[in-house]
Amino acid sequence: MFEARLVQSAILKKVLDAIKDLLTEATFECSDSGIQVQAMDNAHVSLVSLNLRSDGFDKYRCDRNLSMGMSIAMSKILRCAGSEDTVTLRAVDNPENITFIFESPNKEKLAEYEMKLINMDQEHLGIPETSYSCVVKMPSQEFSRICRDLSQFGESITFACSKEGIKFSATGDYGQATVKLAQTADADNEEEAVVVNMQEPVKLTFSCRYLNCFIKAGPLCAQVQLSMSNDVPLVCEYKIGDIGHIRYYLAPKIDDDEEN
Template sequence: MEAKFTKASTLKKLIEAVKELIDECNLECSSTGITMQAMDSSHISLVSFELLAEGFEEYQCNQNISIGINLGTLSKILKSASSDDSIRIFTDENIESITFEFINNEKSIKSTYEIKLIDITGDPVGIPETEYSVTVSMASTEFSKICKDLGVMGETVKVEQKDKKVIFSTSGELGTGSIEINEGENIDESTTTKIESNENIELSFALRYLTLFSKAAPLCENVTLSLELNVPLVVEFPIGEMGALGSIKYFLAPKMGDEDEEEDAEEEMEEWNN
């Protein structure tokens, strides 16, 4: 396997977007590109990404291989790369290690890091095809801000869609907080809020996970939330620097009641495993 990212920042942002949810993962490489899928360590949420071969500056892979890596190690190595460096990654012949080569065309410097692959067991989950009755597209910076701001007041966020507006709200010991976004009012056209909806909906989620998902905001100026009753929420960020020939998706089951919610959510996600 050999692949080249034009900008190191793409891979840096991608790893930052998953490393707080999962410690290690298998990159599944094939001739069509690289995919990854993993449940977070508490088995509440699922994250997956897909990088299509056409989205790389160069990409070549003649067999299906699994590249097991520790994301903490990878994140440390990537700190060495300037955002404008290009990155070439390749495996050795026996697929026992992976090498990261950072190339900075303006300087006389070339950095190379080689790390041993690790064995990670676990089959990918089958994600069922779902029709979502509500999809909301909004600026990813606004999504991040909503998660951060409401996180001050509570732990659970209620997402309510009606009449072309979406209300995120929470309550806690200090009081209540609520943030309303309306379709179409955003001044910057490329990130205007768009709401597609067949019916009104009201779902609750663990704010902590949405906040972790929002770490992907630097990957794209837009994010799409897909909502459906009794079905995990999908938070999707296209990868802007790959011309959207790649994307990252997070799945999180809604909270069912007032007690044992995390267990409910865990069961919901576990079902996909079976």
């Protein structure tokens, strides 16, 4: 028996919104400690790692570890939930279906949606613990804005991080766009702060397409954390309230010349 209840369905909605553009289906690993999702997009360029801790749920019960392959069409189900609704996920031990139950705050409305699970090949990647050269924390809104703006100029955005701050730049046929963010001097307002934690400067180029998917997670958290090392995938992490986090890994673009 697996049952997880969240008072705020909005969180789950946002999480699904944050992954639905990248993934078509994903395996939800449910264990006693929580729900974990790890899935790559079809091109194997980006990876979503979602972690929802059990203690973040209002009620969580997982008797056996479950691996449930779910179509991301579940976002359609979640769209049916009102923003104030309480959501409960429920599945039996050897499930073929998963049930979403939405309760209105006044308990007057109860909606149940059942979704078929799908069999999925396990494709779990071991992600090594890495200490990154640069860890930048910045307002997620700002990051979303930059990615959106710069993606108009080119297919990829170059992140250059130095002690002073982080520079985003894109070059395309129309011209070049550069956005520099300086490290915030006084970190009074944590949500608005830009914090650069740098061991050594990095410069990486990433595809806009994926970044624009990542920023869909913006509503989840006021701050985004970008972890970068040269020639290593970018980690773009959003906290999901107190429940957990969603991490996006994005493989950098490398010069073709080097490759050939």
